Amino acid sequence: MIAKRINSPLTSSLGRLFDGVAAIAGLRSRVNYEGQAAMELEMAARAETETFYEYAWEGDGPLRVLPAPIVRAWWRMSGKAARSR
Numbered sequence: 001m002i003a004k005r006i007n008s009p010l011t012s013s014l015g016r017l018f019d020g021v022a023a024i025a026g027l028r029s030r031v032n033y034e035g036q037a038a039m040e041l042e043m044a045a046r047a048e049t050e051t052f053y054e055y056a057w058e059g060d061g062p063l064r065v066l067p068a069p070i071v072r073a074w075w076r077m078s079g080k081a082a083r084s085r
Contacts, residue, residue, distance in 0.1 A: 015035065017071070019038060021070075021071065022040060025041065027041055028040050054072070054073040
C-alpha cells in the first residue's frame, strides 16, 4: 500500500508521540477528542523554558522525525527515570 501510495498519506504529525508522552507523564491516558492529550501536555509545559529536547531525523525526501531521542530526553529531564529504579 505504501509503495502504491494507497491509503498511506504523508504526514508531518507527531500527535501519537505527544499522546504517549502525556500518558507516560500521567496527564491523560484516555481522551474525549482528537488532540486533547497533546493540548494538555502543552498547557503543562512551562512557557518560559529555554531548554529543548534532543531530536533526530532521517531521510532525503520527506524527513522522518525519530521519536526515541525525544522520549528518552523527556524521561531523563522529568526525573521519572530516577524514580523508576
